[in-house]
Amino acid sequence: MPDQLSELLTQNIALIVLAIVIFLAVTSAVKIVPQSQKFVVERFGRLRSVLGPGINFIFPFLDRVAHRISILERQLPTNSQDAITSDNVLVQVDSSVFYRIIEPEKTVYRIRDIDAAIATTVAGIVRSEIGAMELDQVQSNRAQLISRIREALANVVDDWGIEVTRAEILDVNLDQATRAAMLQQLNAERARRAQVTEAEGKRRAVELAADGELYAAEQLAKAKRVLADAEAYSTTALAAAIRDGGLEAAQYQVAIKQVEALTAVGQGQGKQTVIVPAAALDAFADAFGMLRGGKGGGA
Incomplete structure (x- = not known):
């Protein structure tokens, strides 16, 4: 009876030891690697493999996880x-x-x-x-x-x-010295830009004034040219009148101008005395005669 109990106890111990060994083997063989890590496996101190995230299997008692490395940034x-x-x-x-x-x-x-x-x-x-x-x-x-x-x-x-x-x-x-030097340089650059801007403004003002004077001169030249063209046209017309109507037509035009001038002198405002030279009166008489003659001829 004692031999049977001893044998039974020995068997139980052997089973317990076997269960422990199996548990340790399974535990050492199965490795669950987190998503943020990788395991470096060594066998007898030498690199065996690198385990990625998830369930991994290694050889129990021979392989071991030597390093757990985070792969996070x-x-x-x-x-x-x-x-x-x-x-x-x-x-x-x-x-x-x-x-x-x-x-x-x-x-x-x-x-x-x-x-x-x-x-x-x-x-x-x-x-x-x-x-x-x-x-x-x-x-x-x-x-x-x-x-x-x-x-x-x-x-x-x-x-x-x-x-x-x-x-x-x-x-x-x-450093402080470099900052101070750069600040001085910056201020000098700002002053230079202000001077350049002011100079450019003055130059632009001079350019605009010159452009204005040039424009005025051009307009004056155009006006003089128009007057010259008008005088030339008047001279041409007078010459044509002399050519077509003879000297009497020219004298008729001159007489009209004399009459108009004397009329303008007599239309002054206020009480005034107008002294007209005898030659002017003769010219007026001649002009008046020519006007009458012109009217009569027209009639």
């Missing part, structure tokens, strides 16, 4: 470094980098401190890129500078199994 702390532009201006650049791990086996076995390595690499690239640009270009072409830094950084970190998603230049600071 990471942001490095803001890094500040000094740089000198091509026109010898010292600037302090604040930069930040965003990256994510895409090949954990490279990140684990090729670099010890990935964050420090990226920060050092970014500092070197920023100094190199800013050293090839002038200060005005750094301030105005920041997007181009960021693009060049991102491309250079992507080429360097490719062996580390990461992807640089963003690289940002947060700020470009200048």
Whole structure:
């Protein structure tokens, strides 16, 4: 009876041990990887495989999960470094980098401190890129500078199994002396622009005045030309009248003008005495006679 109990106890213990072993084997063989992680599996200290999200199976007791790597996007702390532009201006650049791990086996076995390595690499690239640009270009072409830094950084970190998603230049600071010099330059530039604007305004005013005088001269010349044409036409008409009607027609026209002139003199306002020379009276008489003769001839 005691032998049977002992044998039964031994069998129970063996079953319990077997159950524990099976449980441990299943537990170590089945690995559930979260969506945001990847597992690096080693066998006897050597890389075996990389497990992706979901249910995965490994060889129990031989394989082990050596590293659990997050594949979420990471942001490095803001890094500040000094740089000198091509026109010898010292600037302090604040930069930040965003990256994510895409090949954990490279990140684990090729670099010890990935964050420090990226920060050092970014500092070197920023100094190199800013050293090839002038200060005005750094301030105005920041997007181009960021693009060049991102491309250079992507080429360097490719062996580390990461992807640089963003690289940002947060700020470009200048020392106090440089700020004061730039402020003086800005004020001088504003004063120069104001002087240029004033000079251009005066020049425009002179141009407009000259244009006005030229326009007046052109109009006066046109008026004189019209008068000259009218006089020429009158002379031509008189010559034609002399040619067609003879000298009497010309004298008739002159007589009419004399009569009109004497009539205008007699129409003055107020009481006045008009002294007319004898020659004028004779001319008036001749004109009157010619007028009567002209009327009679017409009759």
